[in-house]
Amino acid sequence: MAGRLLARGMVAGVIAACLAFLFARIFGEPQVNLAIAFEAAQDATAGMAPEPELVSRAVQATFGLLVASLMYGAAYGGIYAVVFAFAYGRMGRISPRALALLLAGAGFLTFVLIPGLKYPPNPPGIGHPDTIQLRTATYFEVIALSVCVMAIAILVGRRLALRLGAWNATLCGVGLFVVLTALMQATAPDINEVPANFPAVVLWRFREAAIGMQIVLWSALGLIFGPLAAAVLAPKTGGRRLAR
DSSP, X not given: OHHHHHHHHHHXXXXXXXXXXXXXXXXXXXXXXXXXXXXXXXXXXXXXXXXXXXSOHHHIIIIIHHHHHHHXXXXXXXXXXXXXXXXXXXXXXXXXXXXXHHHHHHHXXXXXIHHHHHSOOOOTTOXXXXXXXXXXXXXXXXXXXXXXXXXXXXXXXXXXXXHHOHXXXXXXXXXXXXXXXXXXXXHSOOOOXXXXXXXXXXXXXXXXXXXXXXXXXXXXXHHHHHHHHHHHHSTTTTTXXXXX
């Protein structure tokens, strides 16, 4: 059964990635083009020759973006299905569809929103080449800490459920998550490398598009995987009994 859930998770991830790709093409790529034009203008003003393109911009914005999105979606879909298989039956009497949406929301919160609040995505033209290793390391450190914070909050909430009841235990878990997240955000190093003359509208709309792409991906993943998982767990009823 775990293998079937894994396959369906990857399928759901690929479909969700296609939807996210369409969103990125419509809303994200125009902002990337504006950022690249700004960077080129800055280089020209400084008398620097433009760097040669190893891959054309047209390929990057179409085939390259699609392949990257599909790989990203398949990987996340597989991991998501494994977590679903582990969590199902261990989180009370919750239907596969509801659990799928709950895990999708937790995944978005852990892997996207919390790291993005500290280190929001930036378009081309922002960031110094000398600090790319530092920025990459700190970003993945925040993701790892976000996963740990989420796991601690869930474990504490489950431990308190027997003594305080489900509602009070949930509130305690959420409160602990907020406190630990705030502590993590406060102690992580700040990185500010946005040029003073970079267009604020381009930066804002790029970040809107980046977060919107992730919302589309995780929402579609939860909505698509839920019925697929229900069909595996209750093949005779098509998941209707478990979804009630």
